[in-house]
């Protein structure tokens with residue numbers, strides 16, 4: 297069995313910790329390197345003493361390009377921040393490493409740039425705003441149902457430390473729903489806004505409302521309104537572990553892909 301050598305970018309972050317544990321536990325993967333400026337001078341065991349003997353002693357690097365050169369990983373997994381993710385992807389593709397990216401906040405222009413870089417380098421990248429299998433099914437069901445309703449709204453709820461709003465998942469859900477529908481959804485204009493922004497942000501005629509507070513991990517509810525009825529498609533996460541089966545699936549598949557794949561749903565249908 298060929299072992300996939302994985303570089304974890306953002307290893308000291310909240311998601312990075314789950315990624316390190318999941319890669320370390322997978323029989324067909326090994327942590328080739330861990331990169332995070334927050335962990336320079338430390339080893340992985342200072343963050344995750346439960347890791348295997350081999351992974352525990354890995355020094356955390358702050359320099360992605362140099363680490364890519366030194367370790368030649370097969371795949372980079374990136375859960376970092378919107379401000380750094382584009383340069384991380386560029387560095388990984390330049391080094392010939394396939395990319396599995398969970399960092400959110402990509403614009404349409406960013407995605408086109410990544411697509412171009414993948415084509416130039418002949419290396420694949422998978423970006424998924426949500427790696428949870430359940431959340432991807434929620435998006436799929438919402439896109440399936442939207443043609444039967446006239447009104448739709450999305451309420452997404454996340455922990456208070458989330459840096460962007462609305463979530464990448466909410467944006468992707470609205471895009472999938474707008475694409476699936478032949479005609480625009482209805483939105484009744486509000487005559488007077490007593491508080492600015494009360495109706496949320498609107499994408500493809502779908503108002504999106506973002507809640508941020510402790511107690512939530514990542515939840516989303518899609519409301520579809522028709523005459524005398526509401527269909528609610530709801531997804532709730534109770535732990536960030538929910539993202540790991542999707543991340544592992546992407547690591548196993550990315551080297552068989554080409555160009556940019558956006559969304560885990562593309563792998564679930566294959």
Ligand SMILES: NC(=O)c1ccc[n+]([C@@H]2O[C@H](COP(=O)([O-])OP(=O)(O)OC[C@H]3O[C@@H](n4cnc5c(N)ncnc54)[C@H](O)[C@@H]3O)[C@@H](O)[C@H]2O)c1
Pocket residue numbers: 305306307308309310311312331332333334360375376377378380384397398399400401424425426427428459539
């Ligand atoms: N796609 C998904 O399923 C999913 C799920 C949860 C979170 N996210 C996203 O993942 C990202 C990270 O989330 P988090 O909660 O782990 O954040 P976090 O702030 O806990 O961790 C981010 C880590 O990245 C590190 N970092 C910063 N710059 C770096 C660089 N240049 N190279 C390497 N590491 C760098 C930071 O030091 C930090 O440790 C966010 O964009 C979040 O929205 C996506």
